[in-house]
Amino acid sequence: MTIGDTAPGEFRRAVESMRRTEVRPEIELEDIPAPQRLAPFSAAMGASVYRDDDELAVGRLIVLYDPDGQRGWDGPFRLVAYVRADMEPEITSDPLLGPVAWSWLTDALDAHHASYAAAGGTVTRAVSEGFGNKAGDPVTTELELRASWSPEEEDLSGHVAAWCDLMCLAAGIPPLPPDVATLPPRRREDPESFRK
Incomplete structure (x- = not known):
């Protein structure tokens, strides 16, 4: 993944701190395209939580950067999370x-x-039932959490780690004890995911 040459240093350092976050072995991270119209600079990552080969949870974390800030933000950065x-x-x-x-x-x-x-968000419970030629499909229930908050520091590694913990908890995987080491993140191939 690349960041354009015109990206401010503060944004570059924040994105690099996201990349350096160590995560649990159940989590696979990948860089994904960021939204194009929410802020002058943005980056995004996606994640999946696996147990064996079963995907238990998915999520996205987007970092938005506007040097002038925006209404409802508390500073130049805003993180937007989905699980x-x-x-x-x-x-x-x-x-x-x-x-x-x-x-x-x-x-x-x-x-x-x-x-x-300035944290805010929603928690949604969804029930999916099949009808017609899908009437035999099992009923599924899901939890969706959408949240955004303004980080008060440029180093976003703690925010990424918290988002990963949230995904694990939603997947039914308990948090690691504080003295257990995590691993560098597994990553898929990186698409172009940053914009100027």
Whole structure:
């Protein structure tokens, strides 16, 4: 992946810090195309959480950079996260799922000492049923969490680590104890994912 020569140093350093984040072996990261109209500079990564060969959760993390900031931001950076995971129906019907899933994010940010401001988001439970020639398909239930927040530091590695922890929790994988080492991220081939 490349960053254009005109990208500000602050943005370049932030993106490099995202790349350096060490993650659990269950997580595979890849660079993906970033949205084109949300900010002058943006970058994005996608991730999948696997147990054996089963994909348990997927997510995206986008970093937006506008030197002038934007309305609703608290600084020049904004992180936008998305996580989706299959869940058992009895879990998705629990009325406390929303607050608990949101606390997974905020607790993970705190655990990784990732300072942030102006956080907001939604937790959605989705039930998919098949009809017609799909009537025999099993009913599936999913959790989706969408969130954004403004990091208060240029080093975004703690924010990426928190997002990865959130995906693991949504997938039903407990957090690692603090003294267990993680690994450099596995990466797929990088498409061009940054814009000027």
